[in-house]
Amino acid sequence: MERIAVVTGADRGLGFALTSGLLERGWRVYAGQYLPEWPALGELLPQWDDKLILVPLDVGDEASVQEAAASVAEREERVDLLISNAGIRGETQALGEGLDDAAMAQVYNVNALGGLRMVEAFLPLTDASTLKRLCFVSSEAGCIALAHRDGGFGYGMSKTALNMIVKLLFNSLRPEGYTFRLYHPGWMRGYMSGVKGVHADMEPEEAAVPALAYFVQEREDEDRLVLIDYLGGEWPF
Ligand SMILES: NC(=O)c1ccc[n+]([C@@H]2O[C@H](COP(=O)([O-])OP(=O)(O)OC[C@H]3O[C@@H](n4cnc5c(N)ncnc54)[C@H](OP(=O)(O)O)[C@@H]3O)[C@@H](O)[C@H]2O)c1
Numbered sequence: 001m002e003r004i005a006v007v008t009g010a011d012r013g014l015g016f017a018l019t020s021g022l023l024e025r026g027w028r029v030y031a032g033q034y035l036p037e038w039p040a041l042g043e044l045l046p047q048w049d050d051k052l053i054l055v056p057l058d059v060g061d062e063a064s065v066q067e068a069a070a071s072v073a074e075r076e077e078r079v080d081l082l083i084s085n086a087g088i089r090g091e092t093q094a095l096g097e098g099l100d101d102a103a104m105a106q107v108y109n110v111n112a113l114g115g116l117r118m119v120e121a122f123l124p125l126t127d128a129s130t131l132k133r134l135c136f137v138s139s140e141a142g143c144i145a146l147a148h149r150d151g152g153f154g155y156g157m158s159k160t161a162l163n164m165i166v167k168l169l170f171n172s173l174r175p176e177g178y179t180f181r182l183y184h185p186g187w188m189r190g191y192m193s194g195v196k197g198v199h200a201d202m203e204p205e206e207a208a209v210p211a212l213a214y215f216v217q218e219r220e221d222e223d224r225l226v227l228i229d230y231l232g233g234e235w236p237f
Contacts, residue, residue: 009086013190059114
């Protein structure tokens, strides 16, 4: 049976690499397109024919998320795998440099509420799946117990909030047969600063390999929600 996935923030970085990886595994992918001017997704289209469908999607905008869900529902009766990957870094001010409340609220809106909006909007489609797999790209930056930074308030808080959202979704949907992947992908050379990173440990394409393996494989204990990193290590959250 062909499996169907939705990926947010699929234009570049990890989301693009996850989209490519799913296609190579034979999945049909609805790729959330936030940057229509970025060419990479469009360049994949000829190769993948009707396996790849581009869907305009701003996870920070309720109407956009609803429209994306409606457009997928026009073509599909179910979605098997939802990957909430879209994320922004936002302000990086340290204490004493002035706080940008609006920027922090937008980071929360995209990184935390975006994931929740997606689950809510796609629920009728994921309910119809036998897999019912919800994946969330979080970060060690949201882990309170092991926090080591002294700034980046918006980003850290947004990922902590995302982790809580996932826990509440787990409590609600695990009894319905849903399975969850909460994931820290490692330090990647993505585009979170607006331009491609140069100093990080991994290319997004490298990071996507363990991420995708973890997202699609079965876990022994689906009844325990865990935050797992790219090396398979478990983080408190
Ligand atoms: N990079 C790292 O080292 C690292 C570490 C831990 C966790 N993560 C997490 O991994 C995920 C992917 O990171 P990445 O490095 O691949 O980032 P990236 O290269 O910036 O890719 C994220 C994609 O999401 C898009 N996006 C931004 N706002 C959006 C919105 N409102 N709706 C839909 N898409 C939106 C981005 O567009 P723009 O480029 O226009 O913003 C970009 O195409 C994020 O959730 C991030 O927090 C990253």
